Amino acid sequence: MRAFSYVRAASPEEAVSDYRPGAAYLGGGTNLVDLMRLGVAAPDQVIDVTRAVGDRVTEGEDGELRIGGGVRNSDLANHPAVRERYPLLARAVLNGASGQIRNMATVGGNLLQRTRCPYFQDVGMPCNKRDPGSGCQATAPGADTEHMAIIGHSPFCVATHPSDMAVALTALGARVRVAGPDGGRWVQMPGLHRLPDGIPDRDTVLTPGELITEVVLPPPPSGRSAYRKVRERASFAFALVSLAAVLDIGPDGRVRDCRLALGGVAHVPWRAHAAERVALSLPATPQTFARAAEEELRYARPLPGNEYKVTLARNLIVSVLEELAR
Amino acid sequence: MENTLVSRVTLVVNGEPRAVVVDNRMSVLDLLREKLGLTGSKKGCDHGQCGACTVLIDGRRANACLALAVAYDGADIRTVEGLAGGAGLHPLQEAFVRHDAFQCGYCTPGQLCSAAGMLTEAGPSAITEELDSDPPLTPGEIRERMSGNLCRCGAYVNIVKAITVVAEGGPA
Numbered sequence: 282m283r284a285f286s287y288v289r290a291a292s293p294e295e296a297v298s299d300y301r302p303g304a305a306y307l308g309g310g311t312n313l314v315d316l317m318r319l320g321v322a323a324p325d326q327v328i329d330v331t332r333a334v335g336d337r338v339t340e341g342e343d344g345e346l347r348i349g350g351g352v353r354n355s356d357l358a359n360h361p362a363v364r365e366r367y368p369l370l371a372r373a374v375l376n377g378a379s380g381q382i383r384n385m386a387t388v389g390g391n392l393l394q395r396t397r398c399p400y401f402q403d404v405g406m407p408c409n410k411r412d413p414g415s416g417c418q419a420t421a422p423g424a425d426t427e428h429m430a431i432i433g434h435s436p437f438c439v440a441t442h443p444s445d446m447a448v449a450l451t452a453l454g455a456r457v458r459v460a461g462p463d464g465g466r467w468v469q470m471p472g473l474h475r476l477p478d479g480i481p482d483r484d485t486v487l488t489p490g491e492l493i494t495e496v497v498l499p500p501p502p503s504g505r506s507a508y509r510k511v512r513e514r515a516s517f518a519f520a521l522v523s524l525a526a527v528l529d530i531g532p533d534g535r536v537r538d539c540r541l542a543l544g545g546v547a548h549v550p551w552r553a554h555a556a557e558r559v560a561l562s563l564p565a566t567p568q569t570f571a572r573a574a575e576e577e578l579r580y581a582r583p584l585p586g587n588e589y590k591v592t593l594a595r596n597l598i599v600s601v602l603e604e605l606a607r
Numbered sequence: 608m609e610n611t612l613v614s615r616v617t618l619v620v621n622g623e624p625r626a627v628v629v630d631n632r633m634s635v636l637d638l639l640r641e642k643l644g645l646t647g648s649k650k651g652c653d654h655g656q657c658g659a660c661t662v663l664i665d666g667r668r669a670n671a672c673l674a675l676a677v678a679y680d681g682a683d684i685r686t687v688e689g690l691a692g693g694a695g696l697h698p699l700q701e702a703f704v705r706h707d708a709f710q711c712g713y714c715t716p717g718q719l720c721s722a723a724g725m726l727t728e729a730g731p732s733a734i735t736e737e738l739d740s741d742p743p744l745t746p747g748e749i750r751e752r753m754s755g756n757l758c759r760c761g762a763y764v765n766i767v768k769a770i771t772v773v774a775e776g777g778p779a
Contacts, residue, residue, distance in 0.1 A: 381661055
């Protein structure tokens, strides 16, 4: 691991003013420390922001929920307002990582965690995300593509975003508060994470030195919701495909609101706008849900070896929506 | 000139204040094992995937391998050596012995600290049916909540049994 200096920032302003190129913000460290040990990340300065950003969850009078960027995952999932009003989010967080890691990991860090693509994590391999211009081993002949993207990827990068929490936040339409050298701004989800295009080294729209200080949820959507994750073992594994779904059915039996976000399929938590548009106003039937899923996955371009994810994503959308419509 | 790559940290480890100078790269796990001679906490994977390094930090279970010591200045740390809080065994340790909850023993300190932390954690898990409930710790709930601790010997059956006994408050 490269040697680094360490500072603990007391406020977002202090963290941002301490920042210079080559520095890294430290939250719970569950991803960053691992990447530093692997040599994937090599900051020469670590700015501890766990005391700089809020660690509280508060309910606003406007029905919004404000989540400090330093809130630990376990505290978020266990907060009464999250359990009661945003069960989708509680479920997603509880489905991520392990009890130990959820105690350490922060909300801001969860959003900014890096892909678990094995070629990204292996400094002996070419990787356009880690080392721009070096190539993509995941698209080389014989590569293990089982966990790679099926939609929205580019010839430069086929990695997926690993978060469960971010999938729920994408379905819920969270806003992210960011502090930076040029002042503060809001970033709307989906829209925080970006597709790889030709610059996969940039995971998000944040610029160097910007820091997530807070995540704000709009009032919970009407209807029922669910988070379902398909993985290779029952617990403590990343998603092959996951789905955050909200479904509201009117008295006429037609879809009044439908929000779908997929995890494990793309470089971003993938909001399934195409499927949502198809389902809207149609009768809430298995036929409608199948049409919606088909429409979304028309745009899928699986790699040799991960075609199964297309089937899995389609079946997941249909079965979760059927369950919510019951 | 001041060396900015090392830091002085003070931790309370198993009830005793310990002041040490650490390289900023040092994990809490390496600090415990190499600076303080507390080798009960084990290094399995050093990536947060196996749970062998689990300790209680400010009362909550955490992977000591992913915790930079410099970031935990002032923290209260409890390791397997201090789990019982004095002479004798912690009820979990007694239950592990009685129910044969280990074979090689390498994962055991992490299993014990993780279980101790887990038993203080309220609320639902990923498999809990109703989110607004504090469910009883069935074997299924214990398996889900302990999924951050791997046992390569596969002693899970008896680990779950030992934890169940303690969770139910009965004699080990």
